[in-house]
Amino acid sequence: MSSPGSSPRKRLKLTRKTKKENEEENGPNKRAKIDPAEAKLEALKKENFMKACLQVSYEAYIDFKKRFQLIYFPACIDNKCIHHDKNAKIEQVTQSSEKYFNIEVKNKTWFEAIEVCLMCITSSQYLSSSMLMDIVEIIMNAHEDDNSGYSIEYVLRQCQHTLLYNFRMHPPCITKGIRDCYKQFLMSPLIKKENNLSNRACYDSQEGIVSYCISRLLYELSMESKDGTLLDKQEVPEDIQEEIQKIYWKKHTFELFEFLVRTERIERLMMVLECLIHLLQTDLALWHSRRFSTNGQTRSQRPLLAYVLWPINCLTDGAVTQQCHKIIELYAYFIHLSYG
Numbered sequence: 370m371s372s373p374g375s376s377p378r379k380r381l382k383l384t385r386k387t388k389k390e391n392e393e394e395n396g397p398n399k400r401a402k403i404d405p406a407e408a409k410l411e412a413l414k415k416e417n418f419m420k421a422c423l424q425v426s427y428e429a430y431i432d433f434k435k436r437f438q439l440i441y442f443p444a445c446i447d448n449k450c451i452h453h454d455k456n457a458k459i460e461q462v463t464q465s466s467e468k469y470f471n472i473e474v475k476n477k478t479w480f481e482a483i484e485v486c487l488m489c490i491t492s493s494q495y496l497s498s499s500m501l502m503d504i505v506e507i508i509m510n511a512h513e514d515d516n517s518g519y520s521i522e523y524v525l526r527q528c529q530h531t532l533l534y535n536f537r538m539h540p541p542c543i544t545k546g547i548r549d550c551y552k553q554f555l556m557s558p559l560i561k562k563e564n565n566l567s568n569r570a571c572y573d574s575q576e577g578i579v580s581y582c583i584s585r586l587l588y589e590l591s592m593e594s595k596d597g598t599l600l601d602k603q604e605v606p607e608d609i610q611e612e613i614q615k616i617y618w619k620k621h622t623f624e625l626f627e628f629l630v631r632t633e634r635i636e637r638l639m640m641v642l643e644c645l646i647h648l649l650q651t652d653l654a655l656w657h658s659r660r661f662s663t664n665g666q667t668r669s670q671r672p673l674l675a676y677v678l679w680p681i682n683c684l685t686d687g688a689v690t691q692q693c694h695k696i697i698e699l700y701a702y703f704i705h706l707s708y709g
């Protein structure tokens with residue numbers, strides 16, 4: 370209860386007056402009386418705080434593993450790079466190995482094809498861009514084959530392992546050959562399927578594997594796609610009479626991404642994207658570490674991610690391109706679906 374004559378407004382006025390009076394009486398005198406030793410201590414505290422902030426920011430910046438969410442720390446960052454040694458001959462796999470791999474791919478003997486790849490990856494040899502792409506094609510298109518002796522899950526895991534193993538042994542280092550190989554792998558148009566049943570051309574397959582996966586995933590997450598297979602199986606043409614030929618025809622015609630069910634299609638795209646993003650993140654960490662150690666002198670070299678997001682020319686770097694829009698759209702879908 371307020372007593373008569375002491376309304377809140379009046380009380381506020383009185384308080385203000387008292388404060389003003391206090392300032393006039395004590396303010397300037399108090400400031401003048403600050404102890405020099407105390408002032409010095411305050412300045413030192415401020416300086417130490419700024420130093421601590423710089424130290425924390427610096428440590429967070431050079432912690433590339435945490436910053437780029439890397440599974441491992443690329444050896445090329447850690448001054449243990451083997452690619453700069455002129456005596457060490459580090460090259461793409463030999464043509465004969467690639468030929469052997471291609472035979473297995475053509476026969477759709479996926480496990481054997483992957484075994485060839487694993488034998489080819491050594492400290493002095495890395496997979497060619499076309500072999501990397503073929504492994505991605507296996508992940509996207511392979512179907513369960515009861516006669517192979519291996520489950521499809523095992524084959525897919527081996528494919529993913531092979532890609533990551535190659536990236537780990539030979540990260541996208543500054544060496545021209547390796548970087549060109551990865552650039553080609555990420556940016557080359559996807560091969561057109563011989564039987565033409567695939568509709569991959571509708572999903573930016575001409576713009577490289579990252580663009581394709583993003584466009585296709587957007588479609589698969591949308592209402593437009595359907596839960597079952599995207600294509601219906603057809604009858605074997607009448608002119609194919611022999612049983613072996615029929616099996617071969619079915620295998621080559623129906624072993625496609627479009628003949629998988631929706632959950633499987635999304636799963637396969639995510640598997641490929643996981644590997645691709647790992648490669649891009651490693652490259653980004655390498656690029657930042659080089660810029661850091663050379664004081665920004667390597668600025669002219671673009672990270673692989675820049676080719677993916679701004680493929681036309683480096684002048685558009687940073688602009689919100691169609692590719693950036695799609696990534697934001699995907700991100701919104703994932704938040705909405707609580708995917709993780």
Ligand SMILES: [Zn+2]
Binds near residue numbers: 444445452453542
């Ligand atoms: Zn290196």
